[in-house]
Amino acid sequence: MEAQIKELLVSNSQELFGQQIPEGLIQFQKTRKDVEGDLTLVTFPFVKMLKMSPQDVGETIGRFIISKIDDFNSYNVIGGFLNIVISDDYWLNILLQIDRNDNYGFSAKNSKPTLMVEYSSPNTNKPLHLGHLRNNFLGYSVARILDANGHNSIKTQIINDRGIHICKSMLAWERFSPINENGERENPLNTGVKGDKLVGKYYVEFDKHFNSEAKEIITQWESGSFEDYTDDVIAEFQRLEGLKEGKDEKSIKGINAKIKDLAKNQTQLLNDAKEMLLKWEARDPEVYLLWSTMNGWVYEGFAQTYERMGVEFDQLYYESDTFILGKELVLEGLEKGIFFKKTDGSVWIDLSDEGLDEKLVLRSDGTAVYMTQDMGTAVDRYKDYSDLDGIIYTVGNEQDYHFKVLFLILKKLGYHWAENCYHLSYGMVDLPTGRMKSREGTVVDADDLITEVVQKAKEMTQERGHIEGMSDDEREELYETIGLGGLKYYLLKVDPKKRMMFNPEESIELNGNTGPFIQYAHARIRSLISKGGAYIIPSKCELQSEEKELIKLIFDYPIVVKEAGLGYSPAIIANYTYELVKSYNHFYQSITILGEEDLDKRNLRLGISSNVARIIKSSMGLLGIKVPERM
RNA sequence: GGCUCCGUAGCUCAACUGUAUAGAGCACUGGAUUUCGGCUCCAGCGGUUGCAGGUUAGAAUCCUGCCGGGGUCACCA
Incomplete structure (x- = not known):
């Protein structure tokens, strides 16, 4: 037009x-x-x-x-x-065409390039939390939106299954886990604790011992006892102590933190963990067995959570596989002169020409860092998928700098596809009390939160839902649908780029701009349709403003899907669906449908209703949210 | 401190690539059911879009400065 x-x-x-x-x-x-x-x-x-x-x-x-x-x-x-x-005829004709189009709003399958969407990628030593929920829902939804736009999306994640942090939990488990009467240490089976939670517990355990050992060292230093420490360390401690002279409280706090770091580096525990990492990279059988056992527990635990969240992956990548390729790339880059080696053997890239600084790509002891494995992983993915056009990394915005550097390095290494790599950088989720902090125990656990919202959905539904005649299984499924629908919608309706506030009470609200509000509208329309029966959209019929308004909104759907794809933004879909539902509720309230005697008008209204329901289902599907027939 | 992102109603968020009187929800106040599912609908209340300049026919949006907040600048991931 x-x-x-x-x-x-x-x-x-x-x-x-x-x-x-x-x-x-x-x-x-x-x-x-x-x-x-x-x-x-x-x-x-x-x-x-x-x-x-x-x-x-x-x-x-x-x-x-x-x-x-x-x-x-x-x-x-x-x-x-x-x-x-x-003219009304024009709009009627539009509605008719939409009604006939089974694939309405979506582009033809595989009409656009293959894209990989990475999301989730949690640390294997901490259970999933609220932040991961935003990440997972976002990544999964973006993949679906890209598919709707004709791309072939490959959902993936990189499993952070190696590194010093893993060794910390392994070491702690080996040292501090109690042994039961059968001579076994704690495991998910004999404790009944979910695998990821159990390993997480030992990561915390490590930290506890780690901190107390560091404190002891500081006490020792402060009392003037320095044996067992190198001259460098002693000198640094004394320098830092000297700095405190005449400083205000805040500066002293900063200096004390540095002293603590210094002491931490002297702990036996950290040294042992480092040694374990070296052994692991050398594939020491004993360390490897422990590692694969404990990782197995974590994967089992994560799998349960993903299942409940309703997300999945087409292909997994493990850092333990890709870090070696990363190291090879570093050597390659070293030969090409893209990287340089410092006297201690560590390898760096100088990005000062790009307005950035120097960045480490390989430690002096030859072990890989985050950047090393991310390089390897990216290259690996392009090797696996010859038609891969781009990678979308769903990772929090605290890593903006990391990805800027990563893409730059890949480009310098000569990978032209680096330009098609995109960091889907999303904002943090804050609580009313501020940022989530593990030290302050304010971290919202993903499993707990899901259980909570589902429980709330159950209470509300039992109170005023239409669930008579449903089996127990159907009811349970409905509670999951509503609870998770509310949670997902709450986390997805905000522009991903923006930092957002998570209010636990609001997230389980059912009124206003919420998932259940939309789900309810769907259930109500479906009930109406089943009573109204089949319809034929008339070719001539005068339109009322509410009807025309809805047809126009329905007509917008494909554009909205496109925009959401271009902007990697489920929020665009969520806001559109909400508008559509609001507009429909207004229509529903003011215009009789089944009671209408004029057959054309009745047909038209049923047709509009049916297509609204279809789009609600389709668009909520793009958000990974199910909509019930009854609730 | 350098780099970077953000400041919109009491609160949580919208506003496409600049455009008409800056919109929703929550909260608060008052209404609607001889009706197809009231988890609904309607109305009211609520704004100097952080501040000050600039560009433009037109700025929440673009530019500059300032104020306030977050993130980052690790041989952590």
């Missing part, structure tokens, strides 16, 4: 305005709700060139296109806005 007007104006501009007008001048926008019209042309841009008032431009164009295009009924000009009213 817009293209048609543009064409018409450009080709007739001599006749209309006595001069050629550039196409760029013709700008459309949506008509305001309180103004009559279906499409609005902005006339301000013409004013300067044509030396006409915005109103006159509007009148001229309005008169002209009304005479040329049959579907245009009338127009009005308000200031610099030309509002065009399109």
